[in-house]
Amino acid sequence: MLYRGSCHCGDVTFEAEGDLQGVMACNCSICRRKGALMWFVPRDHMKLLTPDENLATYMFNKHVIRHRFCKRCGIHAFGEGVDPKGTAMAAINVRCLDGVDLDALPVTHYDGRSH
16 A cells, blocks of 8 residues: 655655554664654655655664654654665654554564663
8 A cells, every 4th residue: 555644844745655554663762752653664665755855864873774854843754774684674654644543553562772
């Protein structure tokens, strides 16, 4: 299924395609603070519909994940990285997707604080 998402102000909009059957909640220092629920898709299944210049990037610790957020409203829309097999991935913040019933999605908790 194709999903459309955006930040709060609309300066960052995107589409992501895949089977949204669940989300991940991580307790690492940044995920805990931003409160995102993440859905992972191959990066080529996500299309940015607005200029990349509308996004800022934050990296920390091992600098392996690019945390992308709107320069104007500050909403974290997605992250970019590589999975253990070397596949480029996008971690979509499901809270930014239109028309998704968050209460209907099972949540997997990941202990990012310990990793």
